[in-house]
Amino acid sequence: MLLIPCPWCGPREDDEFTFGGEADFPRPAEPEALTDEQWADYLFMRDNRRGRHREQWCHTAGCRRWFIVERDTVTNEILGAGTYGGSP
């Protein structure tokens, strides 16, 4: 079980949250200008990092806001959390 530090509500149990995958890959501004390879890279390819991992969470059963968590994917240790634009 993870204790996830929501920047607005504080630490809560993980069943209040929805996992939103890796952070830091914004939707391309002009998808129609991309090659098939670039589009596939955006849609499907992931770093899937073993170790430090920046990821998105939504406090679904709480404030319903999205935020960023940094977590170690081997130990599940939460290394930090923050809002978009601010560093966690």
Next chain:
Amino acid sequence: MQFYSLPNLIRRGLRGHRDWTPAWRKAQLRPSYDVIIVGAGGHGLATAYYLAKLHGVTNVAVLERGWLGGGNIGRNTAIVRSNYLWDASAHIYEFSLKLWESLSQELNYNVMFSQRGLLNIAHSEQELHDLARRVGANRLNGIDAELLSTEEISKRVPVLNTSPDTRYPVLGGTLQRRGGVARHDAVAWGYARAADALGVDIVENCEVTGIRTANGRVTALETTRGEIRAGTVGLVVAGNATVLASMAGIRLPILSHPLQALVTEPLKPVFDPVVMSAAVHVYVHQTDRGELVLGAGIDAPVSYDLNGNFRIIEHVLAAVCELFPIFSRVRMLRQWAGTVDVCPDASPIISGTPIKGLFMNCGWGTGGFKATPGSGWVFAHTLAHQEPHPLNEPFSLDRFTSGALIDEHGAAAVAH
């Protein structure tokens, strides 16, 4: 290789069982091989075996970071079936199932393959329609599949609660009679022994730390036991596929998640087939020793941790008690997890890569065990000929660019 047979058992038994030799050698690592397979799990060892057996490629090493069979081959719930929806998957899983049917004889090693039947149950009209569609698709592909009514299910598995008063009543289901279970450790050991007998070097405690390339070709692997040269490398490392591929600068569409399973104390035999329910997400069978083996779902967050979230266990046990009230006071013996490599379309990648000589066999996600023999067969072909076997051609890495995905979420989402 010492042949395992009744006369041999008696002969050696009379001599006090003193002259049995280990099932495989502790191989000495050599500086160069024709083919290196990374990962001594079921798929990797099967690949090595078929490379040596069918293609005459015996200058092969199988490198393993930990111990042989310590990954997902020893962590799955041992279920074998081939009732997948799309042609590409149906063909490769059915090819595997046919190999399973003679695998013990092929390897001279008892993998305890038991075709006790496999029952998918439906709890909603929609699910029943989906299952009926899959039965039709299976039959068109020559795979045995039949629709069962609630009464027929109740007759087959009397301990299943088929009362209409439950929260999720059983409305019907499908049966694959040729499906069943196998002893998963024996599959790894059997392939290892047979591959070793054909000259394959299996090297444990040897972690790959880098992949050397020159002019777009793989040339060598850096390992914790030094550099090993090879012109052809196959990565068969399941949950760590992304880690290995990134050493060669290749990006994969794979996410790694913990998948848990549990086993109970032994009970007297109470039901025969594997029972799976996608709606409440549980799959359960009773082993020959009488234990119930319960499979759970994956943790939602990406993780390489080998514990898994306790919440998932609560969920699967709640579902089991709902379906089988008789099991409500059975005690759990142990729980474990494996790291599964999940693809966006729930289908594997058995493919070449942009780097010549470097091949991947990964992305089996939650359901790779059943495919072990067929996966090894087609991957051996791919490595030997440097091009895919017709059965794994659709499972290329390119499909994520072309859009030709093989969406097996319906057939793969549960019953791993």
